[in-house]
Amino acid sequence: MTRAIAGVTVFTSMWIFSQPSAVVPSFEVASVKLTSHGRTADGWSFSDVRIVSPGRLVATNASLDECIRWAYQLKEYQVSGPGWLNSDAASYDIEAKAPPETAPQQMRLMFQALLAERFKLTVHHETRTLSVYELVVAKSGPKLQEASSTARPGFSSQGGRGGVRMNAQKVTLAGFADWLSRNVERPVIDKTNLTGDFGFKLEWAREGDGPSVFTALQDQLGLKLQATKAPIEILVIDHAEKVPTEN
Numbered sequence: 001m002t003r004a005i006a007g008v009t010v011f012t013s014m015w016i017f018s019q020p021s022a023v024v025p026s027f028e029v030a031s032v033k034l035t036s037h038g039r040t041a042d043g044w045s046f047s048d049v050r051i052v053s054p055g056r057l058v059a060t061n062a063s064l065d066e067c068i069r070w071a072y073q074l075k076e077y078q079v080s081g082p083g084w085l086n087s088d089a090a091s092y093d094i095e096a097k098a099p100p101e102t103a104p105q106q107m108r109l110m111f112q113a114l115l116a117e118r119f120k121l122t123v124h125h126e127t128r129t130l131s132v133y134e135l136v137v138a139k140s141g142p143k144l145q146e147a148s149s150t151a152r153p154g155f156s157s158q159g160g161r162g163g164v165r166m167n168a169q170k171v172t173l174a175g176f177a178d179w180l181s182r183n184v185e186r187p188v189i190d191k192t193n194l195t196g197d198f199g200f201k202l203e204w205a206r207e208g209d210g211p212s213v214f215t216a217l218q219d220q221l222g223l224k225l226q227a228t229k230a231p232i233e234i235l236v237i238d239h240a241e242k243v244p245t246e247n
Contacts, residue, residue, distance in 0.1 A: 027057075027110055030096040032118045032244040035061060036088075047091070055102050057111060059094035063087065064119060064240060067094070071111040072235055075178060077130070077187050081237030090242045118244040123235055130232045132187040133225040135177045137194070143222035147171070147199040155179055163205040164213075170197045184213060184225065187232060192223065 049059040049070040059067055065085040069076065084090050096114060098107060115121045147170035157166040164183065168176060176198075177190040204216035217223045 025098075025106075025110065026113060026117075027096040027098050030114055030118075031094065031247050032114070033093045033247075034243065035091050035093045051104055051107055054100035055098040055107075057094070057096045057098075057107055059092060061091050061093065063091055064115075064121075064242075067092065067111070067115060068121070068123075068235070068237070071108050071115060073108065074235055075187070076182060078232065078234055079237065080234050081240065084242060085237065085240065092244070119240050120245075121240045122238040124238060125233060125235050127231050128234050129229050130187060132189055132228060132230045132232070133180075133184060134189050134191040134228055135173065135180065136191050136224050136226055138218045138222050138224040140218070140222050142192070142194060143220065144194070144198045144200055147197040151197075151199055153197075159206070162207060163203065163210055166202045168198065168200050168202075170199060172197060180213075180225075187230070188225065189230065 047061045047063065047066055049062050049066050050057070052058045059070075063086045065079055065081070068074070068079055068085070079085070096111070098110060102110075151170040153170045155166060155168050155171060157164060159165065166179075171179075173192050173194050174190040177188040180188040200221055202216055202220055204211050204213045211219060214225055217225060
């Protein structure tokens with residue numbers, strides 16, 4: 001089953017493994033609740049973690065894994081912990097408020113502290129050598145067009161067992177590499193050296209007739225996935241509790 005994630009932006013930064021400290025202020029008020037949301041007939045559910053307005057953070061039907069990734073600015077493959085972290089059996093609705101002038105990065109640190117308080121979350125980080133793919137330009141050259149200046153940033157996609165159809169309206173190839181990571185089940189690192197925003201479509205088959213994602217990338221976009229190994233920073237979950245402490 002697949003969890004559809006909206007509003008979770010993950011990228012590497014100087015704060016990637018910052019730990020909450022005694023000097024980080026807490027939210028003025030925070031509500032954390034276990035929740036149980038339904039799924040559509042094809043197995044999709046909606047979840048979201050984001051700042052919805054200045055000083056107001058809302059997580060809807062979010063797994064603890066999603067909350068951790070938002071708080072620490074991590075990609076999916078950078079969290080190592082028990083399987084229930086991303087399980088439907090443990091999803092949460094969270095709302096936390098801070099002064100409107102609170103900077104987004106400060107909100108992340110405050111969220112780290114909230115997770116430590118309510119879920120008894122303890123972590124450490126380490127570097128592991130993982131199998132990865134590098135996204136490179138194929139010998140045929142890139143088949144990409146610059147995004148329209150009026151295009152909205154982001155991806156839209158639909159897929160199932162048969163295949164995947166993706167439409168990128170305005171994305172960087174670094175962002176595309178992150179998106180591919182969730183579809184090829186290992187980290188993808190952008191090594192194309194192509195900068196700017198691009199618009200393109202990509203279609204491949206998961207089963208049966210049709211091109212694989214590897215063939216589709218080369219034929220449709222002039223890009224290639226090349227297997228290698230690389231050191232990756234990982235956040236290891238030492239302890240976390242499914243049931244948060246009371247509000």
